[in-house]
Amino acid sequence: MTGDEATAAWLRAQWAVPATEHAVAVEGARITYRGWNLDAHDLPGLLLIHGFRAHARWWDHIAPSLARTHRVAAISLSGMGDSDRRPAYARAQMAREVLAVAADCGFDPVTLVAHSFGAMSGIMASIASPDRVRRLVIIDTALPTAADVGHQIPVPPKRLYATREEAMERFRLIPPGAWPNPLVLKYIAHHSVRETAEGWTWKFDEDAATSLNAEAHAYRADLFGITVPTDVIYGAESEIMTPERRAMAAEIAVDCGIPVEIPCTHHHIMIEQPVALAAALDALLATPRNKIACKA
Template sequence: MADIGGERPLSAWLRAAWGSPAEVRAVEVEGAIVRYRGWGLDQTDKPGLILAHGVLAHARWWDHIAPHFVGRYRVVAPDFTGMGDSGRRPAYSRAQYARELIAVARHAGLRDVASVAHSFGATPALHAAMIEPRLFQRVIAIDARVFHDHTGKELPRQEERSYATLDEALSRYRLIPPSAGVDPEILAYVARHSVLRGDDGRWKWKFDPATLVPNDRAGMVREMSFRRLPVDLIRGGASAFLTDEHIASFRRHMPACGDPVEVPMANHHVLLEQPVALLAAINGLLSRPHPEEEARPPSEAKRCQAFGRRSRVMPRLEHWNVRTFDLPATIAFYEDVVGLRSGHFPGRLGSGAWLYDDAGVPVVHVVRLDPLQRDREMARLAERLGELASTIDLEYAGSGVVDHVAFACDDLVGMRARIDQHGLPYRLAEFPHLGLVQILVNDPNGVTLELNFREAAAPSAQAAPA
């Protein structure tokens, strides 16, 4: 850019953004403090926007970009634990970082959240959108190769280093991977906010070297793969980090991903190298709904808007819980017959499961009961439910006073084939005047499911052999 009146237009643009005041807040997440910067948080009628940084970076990488979204969004940029100004942990994981994004969004009171995540930050952003689909509406990943073949190696372990002076520390600041395309003003700004002075008077990097230890990335990738998450991908036009092969892998694993958007003359660190072009690319994507957003469960705010109400609408069914003495058989039924998919379960391994629909919404919560410890299981229910537990009989199977639980389904022929394959009795009924075909089938615990197929062509209603 040419100088105008003695100051470069980029310098004036940066100075205005960096001069925009940010509110700093903190929330404790599972024993560690997560700090985040916020802009326009008092505009409670606006949707939310979370900006997630990359590995060894920090929230202030977004300081020259975040203020430009104020007026349309309530914007937050968190520091992941072990980086920036957030606290440290004994150990780190990307799943933990996903929970930190969720906690920050809730603490800031955000709704209808869009996440924009650079590189490393894309994995926790996608995972957060998977496990909290009513909170996160879409994700924009920037130069992120989330689904590339992974050998288990992370960045080399760094030792905690310190320097006698601030100038010495700043002279050692390097980007990973290297980049020669970052404006000196931007590089100096992020470098200055990457160091702190210790109690001994020496200067050191804010990041914890333990964040580079191999962790749970591979498991998270398997869990997220092939889900129809509303995601877009931005790449640096000159990036050697995100190749065409990486993009093909990303789109294969994220079938709802839109066409990649390229930022010319940018390498991997797009938000530092071409911030103005990146801002235009993000605005272009956010200016239109992602096609997959239509399939996301609506937030309460959107439901209020749809009903023309300013206050809370009636409660919605969120999920139901099944208690079972046979966890594997129950999971197999809901996966193999109904077509749900088991996914993220925050409880102890083997104690239960969550089953998700094709929009990534958890709809069935299964809790395992120990058949050899029935008295103990009853005592646990009594502790949780109090006098409400007096009506529960663990020996009784079936839907009880709940007649059935219903699913809206597709592929009547395929569903019948799966049920027949498992040798399950069922009843099928037609309601031509409603354009409806129903299948009634019991799960392994005797809970009756009503599987509804609308606009389906079906043979005459008949009972299948028991």
């Protein structure tokens, strides 16, 4: 069996593990999440948070490995995946969605694992309710340095396609990376589209960036002061988590571990190096991190 064949077999085994579907109302919106091993009440709780315009099913091939040692849930933030859309969005509001899902699962405290944009809600949840968060792991995220303040997220037009297959063919990663696993890419693309009366389109709300851009000058200050144990994972070839942003992680977190580099991957580590990411998370979570005393 070649390496590619072994990875394909591993992926098929991961996807074969069934997940349960759940939802909780948060400030007027139905927030959906998927769960693995949620009935194992003797195990600690872990919540997976996706990146911008992604959704819970980006974790379907990673979560089953983590469910050997944890109760695991994966959230779809509002305006993404199968969760409800809102008239306006805010990062702090998404942090409250994260805490609400953790509470609905009975994760008290919870370990948060967050990729890319999702790290902002994970960080804000950790700062807002440090007593409810055991640990935070951020994966290849664009922590806003002083030079990034005011950065605007592009607002795309709504795109319509005649069939699911046509839409899937147009699925693109931003940034594109270079070595996406084709099986993972196809799986995520399949679960990223929905059928409407007008045709097939993406599940995310195209207008979400508009209100998020309105707070772009202010939210950076809300990321400082993490007191829960924090770890960082990044791609060796990442276009996003630059050395400056890795350095910022140590500035915003009182107890930040040594960053873990995943070789041969860009920003979307779960798509380019899924096995390595699962192994890195397993290793990090198997190493206890206790909260340290912090000065007021």
